[in-house]
Amino acid sequence: MGIKNLNGKRVLFVAPRFFSxxxxxxxxxxRRGAIVDWLPDRPYDTPVLKALTSLSPSWILPFADRLYEQLLNNFSAQHYDIILVINGQTLSRSTLTRLRATYPxxxxxxxxxxxxxxxxxxxxxLxxxxxxxxxxxxxxxQYGMVLRPLFYGHGFETPTVPSSTQYHISFIGTAHTDRFQVVNSLRKKLSNDISSYWYLYLQAPWVFQYYRLTRPAMREAKQEDFHFKPLEKRMLHTLFANSHTVLDIEHPNQVGLTMRTFETLGSGKKLATTNMEVRNYDFFSEQNICIIDRKSPFIPHDFLVTPFEPLAESIRKRYSIEGWIDELLEL
Known part of the structure; x- marks a missing residue:
């Protein structure tokens, strides 16, 4: 069972660096009173080592073990009330066993x-x-886990004063898999009176050149279609505030809902998404969410000009970062 609150509790937090x-x-x-030590899951951030971590984690784990041991010694914590791990991609069984023995x-x-x-x-x-x-x-x-969807963080709350809509639709995200193809196909179908903003991110120009050579869907892409710096959170908040609808394109092999889904709804914006699973969640409504076919994406004009229907406060609160921590830690 969980704890009553986090005030004064010591937390060892293991999580990857991922868009902050x-x-x-x-x-x-x-903010809620915890004393937090952070360990980076996937601590090696160069593109080559990131790829190696994904393809063959057993090669990386011995190096990660030594790094974790050094960092934990630096923390000098006598105990932790909670050890919270996100993914745990580079946490080996030996490191977890040692943590169990040290902090029983x-x-x-x-x-x-x-x-x-x-x-x-x-x-x-597990x-x-x-x-x-x-x-x-x-x-x-399959694994008997608790289903707990993602969240929206601070800065994505519904504004108290409605903001002006600069863009009818926007997309901000990494240009992995077929995302360029979906965005490119969709924007060709938008009528001239629909304003849009697209921020397709790639890690470097050489990644664009590689994708262009290896992916048929990228053959007609131009380098100027992409950005090579992640969008700052402040700018992301501004774009959300100035968008009527936000486009979400999940990874083709992904079933769970993206962070973008909840950031959009938290911001009081409409969502156009390729993820059909969204129908199964308690916040789904056809007024606010348009499910599109990733192979032939189309959004009705009316959807892009009619207003967002506010979420029930209980639902809005559940999918905030506060609600996520409450459920995750059973507070």
Whole structure:
């Protein structure tokens, strides 16, 4: 069972660097009184080592083990009330075993914001945790995990004063898999009176050149279609505030709902998404959410000009970062 509150509790937080979401979670834990030590899951950030971590984690784990041991010694914590892990991609069984032995009173909580299919070795670590939650409904059924969707962080709350709509539709995201193809196909079908903003991010120009050579869907892409710096959170908040509808394109192999889904709804904006699973969630309404076919994307004109229907306060609160932490830690 969970604890009553986080005030004065010590938390060891293991999470990957991912568009500053790890900072948002750590800040929220600290805002609620926790004392937090952070360890980076997937601590090696060069493109080559990131790829190696994904393709063959066993090569990376011994180096990660040594780094974690050094960082934990630097923290010098006598105990942790909670050890909270996001994904745990580079946490080996030996590191988890050592953590269990060193902090036997700790409550071990795992949250998967990726699918087990993409992090297959993590399934062998599940027995080390007291509570396991996932954003993926398929994994929840297969592995007996608790289904807990993602969240929206601070800055994505519905504005008290409605903002002006500069764009009828916008998209902000990494240009992985078929995202360029979906965006390119959709924008060709928008009528001239529909204003749009597209921010397709790639890590470097050479990644664009590689994709253009290896992916038929990227053949007609131009380098100027892409940005090579991640969009700052402040700019992301501004774009959301100035958009009527936000486009969401989940990974083709993904079933769980993206962070973007909840950031959009939290901001009081309409959502156009390729993820058909969204129909199964308590916030779904055809007034606010348009499901599109990723192979032939189309959004009705009326959807892009009619207003957002406000969410019930209980639902809006559940999908905030506060609601996510409450459920994850059973507060």
């Amino acid at each position: 979401y790890e900072i948002d979670i750590k800040s929220e834990l600290e 009173q700790s409550r071990f909580v795992l949250y998967m914001w990726d699918s087990i299919a993409n992090r297959k070795h993590v399934q062998y670590n 027995a080390h945790f007291d509570r396991i939650c996932t954003f993926d409904p398929t994994d929840a059924k």
